[in-house]
Amino acid sequence: MLKTRKRRLPHLDSEAFRTALIDWYESNRRELPWRRTNDPYRIWISEIMLQQTQVKTVIPYFERFVQEFPNLAALRRASEPEVLSLWQGLGYYRRAKNLLVAAKIAKSVPQSYSELLELPGIGRYTAAAIASIAFGERRAAVDGNVERVISRLCCIDASASKLKRNCESVSQGAMGDANPGDWNQALMELGATVCRPFEPQCDKCPVAKFCKANQTATQSKYPIAKPTAKPKKLVHACVCPVHKGKVGLCKIASGQWWAGMWEFPRTEVDTTETPMTAAERLGFADLQGLLIVKHSVTQYSITLHSFVARAKKQKRELSWFSQDAIAELPMPAAQRKVADALKHAVIST
DNA sequence: GACTCGTGGCT
DNA sequence: TAGCCAAGAGT
Numbered sequence: 001m002l003k004t005r006k007r008r009l010p011h012l013d014s015e016a017f018r019t020a021l022i023d024w025y026e027s028n029r030r031e032l033p034w035r036r037t038n039d040p041y042r043i044w045i046s047e048i049m050l051q052q053t054q055v056k057t058v059i060p061y062f063e064r065f066v067q068e069f070p071n072l073a074a075l076r077r078a079s080e081p082e083v084l085s086l087w088q089g090l091g092y093y094r095r096a097k098n099l100l101v102a103a104k105i106a107k108s109v110p111q112s113y114s115e116l117l118e119l120p121g122i123g124r125y126t127a128a129a130i131a132s133i134a135f136g137e138r139r140a141a142v143d144g145n146v147e148r149v150i151s152r153l154c155c156i157d158a159s160a161s162k163l164k165r166n167c168e169s170v171s172q173g174a175m176g177d178a179n180p181g182d183w184n185q186a187l188m189e190l191g192a193t194v195c196r197p198f199e200p201q202c203d204k205c206p207v208a209k210f211c212k213a214n215q216t217a218t219q220s221k222y223p224i225a226k227p228t229a230k231p232k233k234l235v236h237a238c239v240c241p242v243h244k245g246k247v248g249l250c251k252i253a254s255g256q257w258w259a260g261m262w263e264f265p266r267t268e269v270d271t272t273e274t275p276m277t278a279a280e281r282l283g284f285a286d287l288q289g290l291l292i293v294k295h296s297v298t299q300y301s302i303t304l305h306s307f308v309a310r311a312k313k314q315k316r317e318l319s320w321f322s323q324d325a326i327a328e329l330p331m332p333a334a335q336r337k338v339a340d341a342l343k344h345a346v347i348s349t
Numbered sequence: 350g351a352c353t354c355g356t357g358g359c360t
Numbered sequence: 361t362a363g364c365c366a367a368g369a370g371t
Contacts, residue, residue, distance in 0.1 A: 057358075098370090225364095258354095
């Protein structure tokens with residue numbers, strides 16, 4: 001069934017390599033909140049939050065999330081807005097939506113790789129990570145860190161998706177009788193702290209003598225980088241309508257960025273108009289400039305111009321909230337910055 | 350296989 | 361600083 005050509009890598013499939021890696025991990029592993037527990041639920045939450053997100057960023061979100069939803073039963077009872085509120089600022093909000101869907105599907109955290117794979121939001125990496133860390137299943141988990149570590153160890157010239165399968169095969173074959181959870185985490189930890197993208201700390205690497213890239217001084221060549229496009233520039237304008245102490249917002253429709261979250265009425269600014277002209281197109285007058293926020297969404301870099309408008313009445317197509325209520329709404333990061341600025345502006349006037 | 354989806358850390 | 365990148369998954 002496995003079409004992957006069996007790769008013989010005696011220099012990695014050895015007790016010496018495993019011992020060097022695991023010993024290093026046991027004395028250098030960072031103390032992280034999700035490492036203080038064997039609770040499969042918490043390990044699941046951490047792995048979802050860690051997708052494409054740095055450890056440092058995740059920590060406070062993880063702490064708040066498991067405090068609010070300490071187990072699967074508690075999460076299952078949550079609503080999507082509640083989960084999105086706890087997730088706001090973390091990005092990739094589909095993760096939060098899929099997590100909630102998965103929690104409602106699963107009676108308990110699935111204990112095997114194949115069962116985990118069936119849940120929405122859980123792919124090859126995450127299923128392998130949870131299965132190995134929480135349940136000891138012998139399954140290689142390959143994330144960006146592991147791809148970098150193994151592509152350097154073996155000087156693998158493959159790129160993109162081929163590299164991932166390739167590294168899975170290598171890791172699986174080299175795991176031997178090591179503890180699967182420790183094995184996977186050791187490779188990731190090594191990639192995150194020593195075998196970094198730039199300026200790898202090879203002098204501190206426990207497996208440097210096994211590394212072909214180190215031997216040939218080609219660390220910077222691996223993994224093979226894919227060409228990146230220049231971000232496209234966009235300009236957006238939004239208006240914070242204020243009327244009798246309330247502020248008007250709208251819920252973002254499905255199919256758009258940040259679907260299901262809340263924002264101030266927003267529009268694109270055409271190259272032929274000014275931000276204020278575009279903002280007036282939203283149906284407001286007497287605009288006062290509030291804040292300019294620069295943010296980005298993958299290949300777009302966006303400049304968001306925000307304005308305050310004293311509305312004559314509360315437009316019915318908007319929902320009107322007090323400042324305190326706005327604090328509870330799930331909002332995109334840039335919009336949250338505008339909301340914070342508005343709060344201070346209103347207080348100071 | 351190539352795109353899409355967020356945000357902040359780091360250099 | 362501008363750009364790269366992060367414990368990826370879904371389509």
